[in-house]
Amino acid sequence: MRPPTTAVLFVAGLTCALVPTLALAQTRTARPSVWDGVYTSEQAGRGKPAYDAACSACHGADLKGVRDNRPLVGDRFWQDWGEDSLGTMFSVVRRTMPRNAPASLTEQSYLDIVAFVLQQNGYPYGTGELTATAINDIWIMRKEGPGPVPNFSMVWVVACLEQEPDKAWVLARTSEPVKTRNPAPSEGADLDRVKATALGADTFGLLDLPSKPAAHAGQMVEAKGLLIRGPRNKLNLTSLQLLGSACSQ
Ligand code: HEC
Known part of the structure; x- marks a missing residue:
């Protein structure tokens, strides 16, 4: 019925x-975005060794993907995550990655890795760390604004x-x-x-x-x-x- x-x-x-x-998003324009310095340089610095240990075997030290595993930078990053909340990416990564041991890292490690991925995509760092509470409100968009x-x-x-x-x-x-x-x-x-x-x-x-x-x-x-x-x-x-x-x- x-x-x-x-x-x-x-x-x-x-x-x-x-x-x-x-x-x-309903009010996309009002939201903070990845251009607003949503992680710190130190946090991305912690993310790099965490990424190297847990992700690079499949996604590459340069994040451009190894074999058939997708890149986490550039056009593919935009295709996957552009015009969406950074929280979407965070929750997917936290639940499903590393593929061979999903959800095996601490929340802080996942946040640091996301900070490192943002840095590698050229988004600027700022003065406050990326947190699990703030992340859902951060929008991934072009520098010019939402599109x-x-x-x-x-x-x-x-x-x-x-x-x-x-x-x-x-x-x-x-x-x-x-x-x-x-x-x-x-x-x-x-x-x-x-x-x-x-x-x-x-x-x-x-x-x-x-x-x-x-x-x-x-x-x-x-x-x-x-x-x-x-x-x-x-x-x-x-x-x-x-x-x-x-x-x-
Ligand atoms: C054992 C290999 C392996 C490891 C280690 C690994 N991944 Fe993946 N990852 C994959 C595969 C396979 C896929 C899905 C196929 C593809 O790449 O398109 C994937 C997909 C992804 C996606 C896209 C998910 C989606 O549903 O859209 C992201 C983002 C990602 N990985 C990030 C990471 C991060 C961050 C780490 C480290 C914490 C990591 N991966 C570790 C193999 C791996």
Whole structure:
């Protein structure tokens, strides 16, 4: 039985990563960012030997990745973590790394390693250390300020589900995409945040729409998937969830 207000249309066969979605930005401009000197030089100095001991065998002494293991610097760092909270990266690293011994370091060591990774990515140091309390509020963005999420990010949007004259289903009036690490329909506080998000102006194409949701034309939806930017932006869907109301004019 579908609950009346938030029916889940479908979730494609992706295994749902058991990663709690961290607080997503609503007031991104007001947040501290990685450009504000959020770690100290001494802390990055402690992070280096910790990184060398626990991470470098797989991610390289220069953080550029060894074999198939991904780089932790440069374009790949931006692709993975840009336009997201530093806390997202911290929580992933703390729970899943080192790959051969997850969660085996102290919290302080993980923080120091993140400080070292920031330093290696060219973000400036400051006068206060990076702490587990502050980290969730620190935004990873370009020096110029907050911007669009990187291409091929997993995102959520709020939109109006519509069918175009050529019968293609689209997401009309799509809100600004927000990064997420959870491909499944939002729940709880995350869902409240989604529902409170205003519609936007863009129209997104849809890839991998496995059912024909004809009954839901004109309905507000939360859509999640891989963002593919182009002349028309598209979402390669992982989930589509009705938000329980029709799109107003
Ligand atoms: C035994 C090898 C190994 C070690 C040691 C290791 N990693 Fe990894 N790491 C991996 C693999 C494998 C992946 C996933 C595949 C990839 O690289 O894309 C990964 C992924 C990551 C990711 C991306 C995670 C994601 O879900 O997006 C980060 C960040 C990371 N590692 C940081 C670290 C840090 C920091 C350390 C040290 C505390 C570390 N790793 C130690 C093998 C390792």
